Amino acid sequence: MARVITITSGKGGVGKTTTTANLGTALAMRGARVAVMDADIGLRNLDVVMGLENRIVYDLVDVVEGRARLRQALIKDKRLPELCLLPAAQTRDKDAVSPDQMVYLTNQLRTEFDFVLIDSPAGIEGGFRNAIVGADEVIIVTTPEVSAVRDADRIVGLVEAAEKGTPSLIVNRIKPRLVNRGEMLSVEDVIELLAINLLGIVPDDEAIVTSTNRGEAAVYDQHSLAGRAFLNIARRLNGEEVPFLPLQDQPGVLERFFGIFGRRRT
Amino acid sequence: MGFLGNLFGGGRRDRSASVAKQRLMMVLVDDRYKLTPDMLEQMKIEMAEVLSRYLPHVDSDQIEVTLLRGEANDHLKAEIPLKRGRDE
Known part of the structure; x- marks a missing residue:
């Protein structure tokens, strides 16, 4: 039976889709059977980020409305046969799917995969609620900015109210130099403000732009720091204890974050 | 911080990250x-x-209230400095 994990954020543009694509790819690289679902109906994007946009025949709404079977709508990844994408509909809106239908859909996926990752739309409305309703766990992606952290806090409350447990946190686009100069919130600041478990730290990395341009996951790029961070997050999702990557110019940061992670995980 | 902080331009109080956090x-x-x-x-x-x-005069300006986040609960912490009474 699969673990169903929703990746959400509140604020748009913080890296949910990139995170979903990279974690899905990384988990599949490690041998898991993975389905990634784009729950952002009307604003489909996971397909282009993964480079699968030309292969779409049916989408999530086609499955829900009975025009296609789930297997027909699932698109196999170009490189990894154990990785599949269930694309969102582009010409419909979030009301095209009900929460019950989302639960039914995720339960269907559960039987065939080890991990089901759901890419949530931004916001706190129907689309977000649909994205978490079938989830076992929720990951919040945020960046070290006031608007993103504020929205993330709101999402923590909504996820807890929906009885999905306390979400875990990925802090994306950290710029160690700015943090060192005291001009960017540190990972520790963000954790202190949100008071949730840290799952990963992803440094700001230009390689993400390149890999997204090409429709290839950054985890394939050995030289990409962000790619390595996503690989580590995938290993943590598999239950491994993996130390946090040392951020450039920040000696000691590794030990401190590992301390937090280790303590809260047990 | 202390000495090093002073050396490098008067601490972090005015840095934008701590402003953001506050x-x-x-x-x-x-x-x-x-x-x-x-x-x-x-x-x-x-x-x-x-x-x-109940106590010697407490000045509201001296009370410092902060919210602390915990995993299960948040806490409201109030720090209230008291003037020392004369007849102890």
């Missing part, structure tokens, strides 16, 4: 508990009134 702390209290900065001030004044009935 602002976020206030905003999150407001978001979560609908407690605005004005209401927080009023709360301090009323706390000072009540406390002054």
Whole structure:
């Protein structure tokens, strides 16, 4: 039976889709059977980020409305046969799917995969609620900015109210130099403000732009720091204890974050 | 920090990251508990009134209220400096 994990954020543009694509790819690289679902109906994007946009025949709404079977709508990844994408509909809106239908859909996926990752739309409305309703766990992606952290806090409350447990946190686009100069919130600041478990730290990395341009996951790029961070997050999702990557110019940061992670995980 | 902080330009108090953190702390209290900065001030004044009935005069300006986040619960922490009584 699969673990169903929703990746959400509140604020748009913080890296949910990139995170979903990279974690899905990384988990599949490690041998898991993975389905990634784009729950952002009307604003489909996971397909282009993964480079699968030309292969779409049916989408999530086609499955829900009975025009296609789930297997027909699932698109196999170009490189990894154990990785599949269930694309969102582009010409419909979030009301095209009900929460019950989302639960039914995720339960269907559960039987065939080890991990089901759901890419949530931004916001706190129907689309977000649909994205978490079938989830076992929720990951919040945020960046070290006031608007993103504020929205993330709101999402923590909504996820807890929906009885999905306390979400875990990925802090994306950290710029160690700015943090060192005291001009960017540190990972520790963000954790202190949100008071949730840290799952990963992803440094700001230009390689993400390149890999997204090409429709290839950054985890394939050995030289990409962000790619390595996503690989580590995938290993943590598999239950491994993996130390946090040392951020450039920040000696000691590794030990401190590992301390937090280790303590809260047990 | 201390010495090194002073050496490199007077500490982090004015750095934008700590400004961001302070602002976020206030905003999150407001978001979560609908407690605005004005209401927080009023709360301090009323706390000072009540406390002054039992203790030497407490000045509301001296009360420092902070919200601490915990994993299960948040805590409201109030620091209230007391003037030393003369007849101990």
